[in-house]
Amino acid sequence: MFALIKREIQDHIVYFIGAAVFSAVFIIMSISLIHQYDPKVPPVFSIGLGIPAVTIVIFGICAMGATQMYLDKTRKISALLSTLAVSRSRILLARIITGILAILILLVPQTIASGILLRIFTPPIPMFPGMVFEISLVVFLMAFACYCIGLQAGWNSNPLTPSLGALFLTCIFIPLILIKGFGVHIVVILVLFIAASLIRTWRTFMTTSL
């Protein structure tokens, strides 16, 4: 399994480098924004800056999923690996774990940094209890859901369908954050969506002939 994950990381190293770079950029952005922090004013500027940034990142994660599946489909990677002592379920599992790792590389440092910055720079009162956790959880789930969209759209031999399909579906899906915010409702919807998408991807991947 580790060998498979390692191979997936090597194949898609660009996305991991991108995740690390974006993570650093986000931390720098957070540090600069926290200086303008005023508890009496809603953080409109931060939200205004945060939404496009998160959108770009989520598009990137979706592209990663689409690329993984498209390259497999066109280069017959899993067909080759299946000739070795590796099952297809393990190949897909390794792929999904790789996707989660990329998302975590992006979000975990940012979440930790935000928590520390808020603790240092905001007044010692529970101004935003649980807010960092809630927002990070929703962004993680949204990124993972879009990654799943990429996995579904990418399983195609035609290069246009994965790229445009994933882009279109992600454009539809990301505004769910605008509709539902970062509360419990969106978490439930995203968890169900991820579960449904993974089942669909699993079934498609497992039943498609090599």
Next chain:
Amino acid sequence: MKPLIKGLALNYPVKVFATGFVVLTLLSIPLFWFRFLCESSLAVRMPDDAKGVSIRPSGLVPPELEDDPNVVIHSIVSASIHSELPQSLGIFDYFIARFPGERRSNVYFFSSERDCMYFDKKTGQIVRFYTDKQTMPDKTTREKIVQLYIGPEGVSETPGRTLGRFIEPIIDRGSARDFILYDKKLRCFFKIGFNQRTVIKGPKLGKDFPPHKPIQIGQLSKTTFELHYLDWTPPQIKVPDKKDPNRTDLRTELKPIIPTFHDCDAGPYLLVLDETGRVDLLDKETLEFVTGAPELPGVAGRLPGPETYFGPKGSVTPRELLDYEVWPLSLTTYFFENPEEVRVTFGDPSFLFKRSPARVERKYLGMFAAGLSRDGTALALAVFDENGREIKTEYSRLPKQEGRYTTYVESSKAVFFGAPWSPVLTIGKFLAENLHPPILSVASYFTASAFEADAGHRALFFLPNSFIAMMGRERSENIAERFMSALWFILPSIILAICLAWRVSKDAVVVGLSENARMYWIIGTLAFGLTAYITYRLTRPKITLVTCLNCGKMRRPDMAKCHRCKSDWHVPELTPPAWRVLKGAEEVDGGSTADAKETVAE
């Protein structure tokens, strides 16, 4: 007719449900935006005349003030709708609700780190910071930051278990120094005095009638970022222009007949909003509900129900209103040391006086309450007297001139058809609702009142603001009649679902789905409409069909029998040929080709 691949039959429903949910979610989002666009445009285009409602005279001002001969403008209470639907989107609601002082924040107010108050969930105590000026022995003053911890058992400068724990407190956010608090779990009112550092505990609320379930106390309103404004103006008198007092013939200024400071002060009482929409009066001293008129014991009034598209609604709960606001009115009389010096004011502007009064009398006059309908299209404004009796209720309506007569159309109807392009937007909203799965529309009908009004504006699957849900909240007809008439609102959706089910049925026969599978797909398509159809197109078996030798129609090669004529495979038996290629043929060296052929024939 079982498929040859058994796993396919087992996993097919799982795949269908998974795909169905993905499709439902992805389809619901663009439909939401389309509905949102139509509803926002309708709200923006709503005629201005239909957005406001006013009552003049307001009805609460004592006659000696209202009917004073110097009064040129009577008191007026008014409310108006502000069409700012984007604020109802989840992302705005999330941040606004967590803003200090808002419903999801434990910070009651925040001016600075030195002046704030919040509820510490861990300790169950309220923490208050403020700056106190202390006079030192050398008569210099020094500022000291005071940090107080408040529990049900007392106030202290250090936190401790002896103070007890609040569990779910709600406070009167209108005051910062001394305030009254209610704990939903402890079911008690508490009066906190910062200066005396005392906590007075009121009697525990019993299961008396009417049962009390307070949800808000003091300043009663749903949102700080208001969707509607409630305003009250006292009777106005004319006074000469101060700039040129000699020229009384020209300009004059208007000013309130008596000093007014409207700070939501209910005099000796505190307004308490019950979850049923009733507003009670709490005595600030005894912390007990006021017992007033026998038929309305201690009731100050109730939230008014706006006229919805299908008629007026008598009583509403706070959950059913997109926004509400309640303003009490009180009359304060200040008696000074000079017995002839008496000053009467609306509200409590005592901080404006240079001298402290010898005695103060506070009288509660009544309250104004405004409620905005669930969809933000109708407003109701009601005035209640000091005994909680309704004096007058007005609804937002659009005046329409028809010849010599003026008719009034409810604003909830005017919004859909009263402005240019409104009918187009209404049809757009109606069509978008009809692309929604019919079963979810029916579910919206039954759950119409179950959702918080605010949450209805960001609903994806159940639509509490759809036309069918509006009908679901209507209570005038009997259940069967109401349901049948509600189905008219989703008739296009039902027709579409039937058409799609017919197409699915036809295609399912072609692709060879079993009888059961076909039946499930037809039921599913009738229930979920377009969503089910897209799911079907994505999950239908993708098998290359072959021509059946028996019936000539296309059949599935992975089934033992033709799914059209039920005939078996007519596959030619693979009998081995009598001839074979022998190695010896190659060994016939120098032999003629004819010889070789003969050898093969043998």
